[in-house]
Amino acid sequence: MQLDIAFIIEKVLLISVILLGSLGIAMYATWAERKVAAVMQDRRGPNRAGFMGLLQPLADGLKLFFKEEIIPDRSTRFLFILGPALAMLTAVMTSAVVPWGPDIVTDNGVISLQVADINIGILFIFGVVSLGVYGVMLGGWASNNKFSLLSSIRAASQAISYELAMGLSLVAMLMMTGSLSLREIVEQQHGFWDNGYFTWNFFKQPLGFIIFLTCAFAELNRAPFDLPECESELNMGYHQEYSSMKLGFYLFAEYINLFISSAVIATLFFGGYNFPFMDEVAAGVSPILFAIICVMALLTKVICIILFFMFIRWTLPRFRYDQLMRLGWKSLIPLALVNMVITGAVILWVIK
Amino acid sequence: MKLTNRAANINRDPMTFGEKIYIPAIAKGLSITVGHIFKKKATVQYPEEKRPFSPVFRGLHVLNRDEEGRERCTACGLCALACPAEAITMEAAERKPGEEKMYREEKYAAKYEINMLRCIFCGLCEEACPKDAVYLSETVMPTNYTRASFIYKKDDLLIPHPHKQESK
């Protein structure tokens, strides 16, 4: 096998841009979260550090970096450090298969705006997401603290329960697309209106979307399903013993996860980088400008979904643990199965 | 048996299907919280923007002087007696000849201390004072690091001398 230097440089560039971009967006997601919380509660939110508090995430990051690093005496040291590392690793790994934009066709060849177009893209995301719980579990166990342990056990059971419903809701969608590759799924949703119907999967699978979204809330450990870090019961959950940047990595990983999963939802259900009248736009502008417009369209969708996640977090109260399990096992999984059966029947007899 | 008529009646009927699927409730909640985004903010941007004090606000104490700059306090002890928190201590002394410019009455307070950690800013000392010597100003008590610094001495409490101020 020959190593293509240009190929490697292109991919390294793309990966670093995506990595830095997701770190930056995660940083400003913390700012946006505080602003959203504030305006919903008739407050103003951070507004002292820089214009409209825009330097606040930098200040927070700096604070976390310079705080004292405390590793509990009775903790399992290696796993204690491995926990946040794994959380961060799995958070950024998912971005590899998301197609951020269309191929840029230039005279020298084709530049792909996707790190890896593997034919099992969605399954890759599932694999990485299912590994994401290890960061929480190991961190919670290694802290040698009962609250942390309880929280990590909650996180694990919650993640496993909701992965099932998530997978089943996706199966129905995959039956329609017939492909596991995210690039192909996006290309099938080309434009907005085709053959007298919407092309975006959201309009083809509304029930599947709602199930997927609910499960995404649970997988992200976000309110109303943020039981692993439930303050009133577990006074902080699995990051109770963490301090300094290790705590920062946990919090950061959460926001990167939020960003990436919003990107995945946008890709799967809202047409990814596609937008209405894209063919007319593509005919009018240069390929590079068109690719930039497409990336902007995807980012707009992602930001809207992130804001939706935040609105929900500051609107709904936290579920009780038995309610969470009942919703997962007794409502979402049967609903996803019914959705799957209906989709199968429609494909077999109506669409052919 | 009702004690008051304010008890709200709670509907304990089993939830209907519409309530069970929860999505209408989420939409309703979202409409409320999103509506709050456009409401007027309650925040007062403190250092730049200050809320006016109420006219009956009671802040830090001052010991008053009369028009000629003499201390009004005669160390009668009525304020200390009136104080419910027992925050005021004082020591009286007799005015010597030649000190008429400093003290109005024949007796004056050689030592006058208010422990601001004990003080509850009720204003009873102000009410009790027969000489109009102690007043509660509109200043909020500043914070500090030591307990000792919260015991305000006479120098901290006395208002500046009117004529000396002018000469400065």
Place this chain on the structure above:
Amino acid sequence: MGVYEISFWFLTVMALSCALGVILSRNPVNSVLFLIATFFAISGHYILLNAQFLAIVNIIVYAGAIMVLFLFVIMLMNLNADTEPQKNRLVQIAGAISGGTLLLVILAALRTSTISSLDQTATDIGLIKNLGKTLFTQFVLPFEISSVLFLSAMIGAVVIGKKEQTV
């Protein structure tokens, strides 16, 4: 040595050493983590064989779900090296004998078996489309029977859970 050989040897060494780590480490949590690393090495082998689907399913099912539950149980039971109960000598001998017998059987089976030569034209059998076709045409009966087996296991678990509740 090309990239494939280097990654093959790396993954092989990783798989074997992690598998040894599973049985040699005193702390059960470390054992579980070694086992997860072993699964990753095996998944790497699948990818080298151009079977991405099997690789990722191996990770999702084993590393992502089953091992999480394993870890879950071990964390709850708090099995530490110092709380390990003293094992009966008889049990140890029985374990050694049964393990040795298993090794003997495997060796005997492997000795007589012939390894079919590797098909050099890269097979795409591990890709999801071909795998699905094979499973639902050639091997449909074993596939369905195994799914019935899983279903019966699930029902059994529910029955056991229910029984405990009524007592």
